[in-house]
Amino acid sequence: MSYETDYIRNWLIKKDILNIAKLEKKCEMPKASLRHFIKDRRDLPEKHLASLKAIIIEYGFIEFDNE
Numbered sequence: 001m002s003y004e005t006d007y008i009r010n011w012l013i014k015k016d017i018l019n020i021a022k023l024e025k026k027c028e029m030p031k032a033s034l035r036h037f038i039k040d041r042r043d044l045p046e047k048h049l050a051s052l053k054a055i056i057i058e059y060g061f062i063e064f065d066n067e
Helices: 003-014 020-026 033-038 046-059
Strands: none
Touching: 003 033, 003 046, 020 033, 020 046
């Protein structure tokens, strides 16, 4: 896992109030793919990472290179 994906994963773990199923749907991801990503079972393809970042920015996510 790259530093960027690990950073996103840790951010999602800290934001446990977010509804993962709704986030997957909004990002147009297959069901349970984000759950597997959070539990470090598999990586997300780049196309899903891009859509995930676009959505979680609305919820306060700041990319690690902008901190």
